[in-house]
Amino acid sequence: MPTFDVPDMTCEGCIRAITVAVQAVAPSATVQADLPARQVRIAGPAEPERLAEAMRAAGFTPALRAT
Template identity: 40%
Template sequence: MIEFTLPDMSCGHCVRTVTQTVQQIDATATLDIDLPARRVRIASAQPADAFIAALTEEGYPPAAAAPAA
């Protein structure tokens, strides 16, 4: 599971764009989006870097991940 915080994701249009961007990388990926927390979890066999690059290009660069507790 890949998890990102997307500080610029703030509305339903953003969710739709993020979903479409992820599905362009992996059409079989499943997403769990928490809009109030601006967090997206992606279940995919593709590398996280592919999603980071695509999301950044679409205007939703992921914030640096916090270290796991």
């Protein structure tokens, strides 16, 4: 399950925007956001880079965390 640092995720609206963007490219994806840590975990079939591209298109700057 890829985890991204998203430093510009600052509110519940950001979480909704990220969820919509991710589910546009991976409809069955589950998004788990940790707002205080500014991290997003995504469970689903899409490649991490494709998920990151979707978040960037929504105006965020995700960075894939090393496992």
